[in-house]
Amino acid sequence: MRTHAVKTRAMRNHARLLLAGLALLLPASGALAQASCGGDFGAWRNAVVEEARAAGVGQAGLNAIASAQNNPEVLKRDRAQGVFTLDFATFARRLISQNRLDVGAAKLKQYASTFDRARSEYGVAPEVITAFWGLETDFGGYQGDFNTLNSIATLAHDCRRPELFRPQLIALARLIDLGVVPRDITGAWAGEIGMVQVLPEDYLTKGRDGDGDGAIKLKTSAPDAIMTAANFLQSLGWRANEPWLIEVQVPAEMEWYDTGLHEALPVSEWKARGVTARNGDLPDNAATHLLIPMGRKGPAFLAYPNFNVFLEWNQSLTYVLTAAYFSTRLGGAPIFTEGNPEPGLNQAQMKQLQAKLNADGFDVGEIDGILGAGTRDAVREEQRRLGMPADAWPTATLLNAL
Known part of the structure; x- marks a missing residue:
């Protein structure tokens, strides 16, 4: 359920570092090749194979990359994420059902010892891990049925965000080469794997064996998923024993x-x-x-x-x-008070507002009808300029004023 349209800052930084490290291993022509995208998929794929070979990936991983196929359905999913046009209250009501709350409470009890260990080692509150577990895959019930290798190869070949996904393709090849995951592993359309939906590089570097069987199975082992999520969240800066x-x-x-x-x-x-x-x-x-x-x-x-x-x-x-x-x-908090907010804009109105804001010199990014950070910032500035309460909530009153 993660919003794949906007990848994390951590992932962007990790991708840049990985690409920089790989560049040191390649001749100048290889360094140029790794920045490429688009064009003939087969030729592009061959270049990635050579890049992975230079980075030390073994033959099983190289064979996996060489077998990757372009999946047009992945690009369709990448371009169409209408659920994120919903306002917070509607979105939260849709995702946080009573069933999810009940199952989450049951999981907290069922894996209490693992959660205690995760808190002790990484400082992360059990309910935080459980919330991601529930929202990402319904506690492992639906983890995605896209071929992960093909999904990541498609997104790495696409020129929208190749710097994010090319390192993930090489990380996945390394996981395959090490025998951690099979070549035909499946997951979300954007390449995430397992109960808490982690990308291959995070699987490789943050994966933890939570059940003590000597393997890291993020698709089938809840303890592995819990400990991996805790490790990942701590690596992002989680502060123990503090609220959020x-x-x-x-x-x-x-x-x-x-x-x-x-x-x-x-x-x-x-x-x-x-x-x-x-x-x-x-x-x-x-x-x-x-x-x-x-x-x-x-x-x-x-x-x-x-x-x-x-x-x-x-x-x-x-x-x-x-x-x-x-x-x-x-953790026991009550249902939030919805209040009486002013009606927001529908998607068509939001696109109209975004186009107007861009024309006025703001950078709201893609005209997609989604109230993202750039749009909120621009709305706040325009509200203040017009003498309106600058609460960054776009309404028909603001749109008409502009």
């Missing part, structure tokens, strides 16, 4: 421009502005974000530094806020 998200109540009037991910303020400052916890109190912290995903009249949350780890896993605010909120529900 707390629902709050906000006053009717305040400086809305400071809300969102662009501004971090101490908890004491938010309290001084009238922000209070819906239940209990707000632990002190020097750098927290007030998130109002549907504007000042909708749900409100205070995001602590650990929330940044969710964003490293995935960069869609709607998805990660849902995952973070789901994990708080698994």
Whole structure:
């Protein structure tokens, strides 16, 4: 269920480092070849085989790359992800069913000893791992049926994000060569594998044997998946024994421009502005974000530094806020207060707004009708310029004003 349209910062950085390391192993012509994409698939595939050979991948892995096929269905999925046009409340209601909450609670009990070990070794809260497990694959119930080798080869050959997927193809070849996964392994259309949907490079470097059988089986072993997810989240900067998200109540009037991910303020400052916890109190912290995903009249949350780890896993605010909120529900938090937000824009209106913002000099990225970070930032600036509450929630009033 991960938003494949926007890959993680961690993945981008890892890809750059891996490519840089591989470049040192190749002659100049090979370094140029590794940056290529598109063109004849067979010729491109042969170049990747040689790149992998120079990087030390064995014959089984090289044979796997040589057998990879282009899958047009993967590109269709990559270009069409309409579910992410939904607002936070609708998206969260759709993904967080009572059944998922019940199964999540049961998994927490069933694998309590593994979760305790994951917390002890990596500091990650069990409900956080469980939330990703549930949202990504319904606790392993559906892990995707795309041929992973073909999916990653297709995305690496495509010129939209080759720098992200070419290293993943070589990492997958190494996993195959080592016998960790079979050549015909299946997973999500964007190349993720297993119960918690990790990419091959993360499987290779963050995979952990949680059940002690000497193998790392992320598709079939829940303990392996739990320990791997914990290791991965810690590597992204998870801070033990700290909160990640707390629902709050906000006053009717305040400086809305400071809300969102662009501004971090101490908890004491938010309290001084009238922000209070819906239940209990707000632990002190020097750098927290007030998130109002549907504007000042909708749900409100205070995001602590650990929330940044969710964003490293995935960069869609709607998805990660849902995952973070789901994990708080698994920990006993009540259903969020939806409030009375102003009606948002439909996809056609959002595209119209994005086109207008781009024409006015903002960079909102692709005109896709999805309320991403670039669109939110531009909306906030235009709202402030027009004297409106700058809460980054686009409405028909703003669209008409523009």
